[in-house]
Amino acid sequence: MGATPSKDSQWTGEVDGKRVEFTYDRDKDQKQLRYRYKKSGRHVKIDGDNIIGLFSVPRGGVSASSLLYVKGANQPPDGKNDQQVPTFRSLVATGLPEDFIQNFRIDTKLLDLQQEAVAQSTDTPNIHVIVSTLSGTGLAKGFFQDVVRHVLGHIGFREGKDYLVHHTRSSTTVTEIATSVFLPRANDGVPQHIILLSGDGGVLDTINALLSRPQSPAYVAPVVALLPMGTGNALAHSLGISRDHTLGLATFARGTPKPLPLFRAAFSPGARLLVDESRREERLHSEDGTPVLYGAVVCSWGFHAGLVADSDTVEYRKYGAERFQMAAKAALFPEDGSPPHRYRAKVSVLRKSADGGEKWEVLEREEHMYVLTTLVSSLEKGFTVSPDSKPLDGRLRLVHFGPMGGEEVMRVMGLAYQGGGHVKEEAVGYEDIEGMRIDFEGREDDPRWRRICVDGKIIRVEKDGWVEVRKDPRHVLDILNISS
Structure with missing residues (x-):
């Protein structure tokens, strides 16, 4: 639970074990969490557009939240001058404002998925990360290594056990993976989740591979989290995936699956x-x-x-x-x-x-x-x-x-x-x-x-x-x- 605010709408809590005072600006378009360390007086602010999400973690019998966010972020790398991979950051806090928790809580379905992945622990995980090394200006590999991998690890996903990573080697890699892995499992009724670091072309290749053979009555549509790494990123811009600075990670953490029209x-x-x-x-x-x-x-x-x-x-x-x-x-x-x-x-x-x-x-x-x-x-x-x-x-x-x-x-x-x-x-x-x-x-x-x-x-x-x-x-x- 969040803390009770003081008269001037400030909340007392802790960040990584140090006492702080929180302030939360709830403006619809420009949400911002600020906190001040009580001992040093240092001020820190985290813009809502940089926040990936938060989830509850145990901390000495006190309700606490692990907050995941990025720094040095910008919009998807559409242009030549946008070649910037943000830096991943995390903290553990107690006493966060309750409405802040509600605004940025990671979807329970993702946390349930993590628990299921750990419980199953098979040699053939049904969570896949595709890193399109040829997309856009070539930032996908660095973004995965420096940010995505850490986000998955903090949530509890284990690389190689709970999810598999595929780096594209050619323009046909996505098609080959989708045809040999995603389609057979979808036809067998197996739920699958795909984290796709690519542009619109990666989605196109996945769609056409899934439609290259008839669907069985048991077919279950895979769920895609699109992290836009392409040139135009039309889907990301049109769906609002790129409205913040997390390059799709906020949508991965807090989004809900919906059918993609074709x-x-x-x-x-x-x-x-x-x-x-x-x-x-x-x-x-x-x-x-x-x-x-x-x-x-x-x-x-x-x-x-x-x-x-x-x-x-x-x-x-x-x-x-x-x-x-x-x-x-x-x-x-x-x-x-x-x-x-x-x-x-x-x-x-x-x-x-x-x-x-x-x-x-x-x-x-x-x-x-x-x-x-x-x-x-x-x-x-x-x-x-x-x-x-x-x-x-x-x-x-x-x-x-x-x-x-x-x-x-x-x-x-x-x-x-x-x-x-x-x-x-x-x-x-x-x-x-x-x-x-x-x-x-x-x-x-x-x-x-x-x-x-x-x-x-x-x-x-x-x-x-x-x-x-x-x-x-x-x-x-x-x-x-x-x-x-």
Whole structure:
């Protein structure tokens, strides 16, 4: 239990055995715990955005709490200048304010999971940590070693006994682990927990591996804790995982699992996945002869897909999320002085009809600049592509507009950094849809203009090819989330 406050809303207690006086600021957006050592008079403050969580620990017959937090923290490492791994800190306190305890208490399900893991103590733990060494600017390995490992240890998880650590060795590591470990156990009805230090691509690979074979009646969706280490981190920004400075650890400690909405992108038979900086092609997974790829973030064609594809190089990735703006300028202002490309294809939208059914309707525009469907609100920090999207609402939304000059595209898309103001522009279409289809019909000779982006993966469609996107109702994966 927390201590009783004095008249000036201060609480007397201890921090690591030394007498202190606590003060707790409860501001909704800027919670802060402060304490003053009674003997030395030294003041310490811990911002709520740096707190991972706390849990009860025995201390000489007195109720005490172990508080886990970070210092020197910043937002997810999206950009070149954000290459900072925070420092892990912990303390044991008595007499903490009761409402502070309630605000930051670690979820009991996580503590129960730890007890179950210790009790089972098998050679095949069902808790996994995946460290994506290739994600973003390469901070995942250091973050695991310096912070995540210590957090797990303080809660009581034992590496190698209660959880296994997997470091990625190639772009296919996550897929291989998910196919060989996660999918068989999920189909056997075994609950699994995955701590994923990666960007959106790690989630995409896990989803597609889990859907690479039929689900059994006993299937249990694995639970993912996403610690955002990628470039854009669209899922983390859209779900609020990155709203604090713990890089997802607060959500891991205090979040609750919720189903992750998905879409299914089906392609024409000749579509190929581009890999190794577009130097090689691979076949997509096929369902009844149709190439498919599942996603949870975005499916796009045109300007967005092009800049993601063009910036996906080792050289560009050094700049983090800045790489997208660099590629955008190159696309909008070609060196030869020509205007931006006018993308040509037939775009159809699946909408709900008045009778409760669904109806395909073709967009009147035959030339396009930007065609994007999404299940999330933000594609990177501050870039609100779909302002009406709410976390995990399962609504598929379409953002689109026609050809514009480079300066006008920059102006319109710049409004996305102002709370999604671009969707209020007359030239921009924005709506809730059931699906979308793009038919190229031989209108684009150059394969560069037939590239499709699905959650960062790039698929090149043949000259007469097509892609069709629809919401997928299946419950494949749960993701930890803290409700607003």
